[in-house]
Amino acid sequence: MQPLWLAERVGGLMSLVLLTVVVLLGIAVSAQWRTKYLTEARISGLHRWLSLVIIIFLAIHVVSTVTDSYVSVEWLAILVPFTSTYKTNWVAIGTLAFDLLIALLITSYLRTKIGRKAWVVIHRLTYLCWGFATIHALGGSSEISLTYALALTGVVLVAVAAVMRFVRPPAVIVEGHPKGLPGITSAGE
Numbered sequence: 695m696q697p698l699w700l701a702e703r704v705g706g707l708m709s710l711v712l713l714t715v716v717v718l719l720g721i722a723v724s725a726q727w728r729t730k731y732l733t734e735a736r737i738s739g740l741h742r743w744l745s746l747v748i749i750i751f752l753a754i755h756v757v758s759t760v761t762d763s764y765v766s767v768e769w770l771a772i773l774v775p776f777t778s779t780y781k782t783n784w785v786a787i788g789t790l791a792f793d794l795l796i797a798l799l800i801t802s803y804l805r806t807k808i809g810r811k812a813w814v815v816i817h818r819l820t821y822l823c824w825g826f827a828t829i830h831a832l833g834g835s836s837e838i839s840l841t842y843a844l845a846l847t848g849v850v851l852v853a854v855a856a857v858m859r860f861v862r863p864p865a866v867i868v869e870g871h872p873k874g875l876p877g878i879t880s881a882g883e
Contacts, residue, residue: 698762705755707846710831712748713795714850716741717824720817721857745799752792784833791826794819824854 719741728734759767767785771778773793775786798820805813831847 696762696764698758699764701754701758702762705751705753705758706831708751709748709755710827710850711846712744712751713824713827714853716744716748717820717854718857719744720820742802745802748795749799752795756792781833784830787826787833788830791823791830794823794826798823 719737722737723734723741726734727737756772759765760769760772766780767778771785771789773789775789775793776782778785778789798817801808801813801816808816828847828850
């Protein structure tokens with residue numbers, strides 16, 4: 695096994711796992727889940743910290759992919775979708791996920807400047823970011839038939855789908871109209 699090949703896979707799959715955990719923690723925060731030990735401050739802190747840890751694994755994934763001589767992914771393709779000559783569509787989906795993640799991180803740090811309503815609307819793009827990352831993992835990998843990669847992606851999909859099925863975040867008022875996430879209900883409804 696080549697070190698760059700391994701770094702690409704580990705970096706990418708760890709990014710997906712961490713992004714899934716961040717999405718689940720975000721749902722927990724918005725649904726106001728609390729326990730004696732998992733306070734809102736702890737859940738929010740872990741959510742923010744893991745959001746930053748994702749960047750480390752994404753950096754490993756991106757740098758090893760671009761520097762790997764086996765695949766031909768250019769630096770431009772990291773930020774601009776559909777510019778890669780290698781698996782153009784799959785890399786573009788990963789690029790879209792990356793771009794959304796960066797936008798989400800930046801707007802999270804600008805939350806007080808852009809206002810809560812705008813931040814919440816923008817932050818809902820996390821689901822799209824997560825979806826793009828999952829699709830990228832499924833289609834972008836040449837060895838997706840390997841049991842561990844397929845099983846990991848399946849677990850990630852089931853975890854987020856299950857939590858989204860039973861949790862309804864508080865409604866957000868957008869232009870005077872309450873807006874929730876369609877199709878999400880709480881367990882009691």
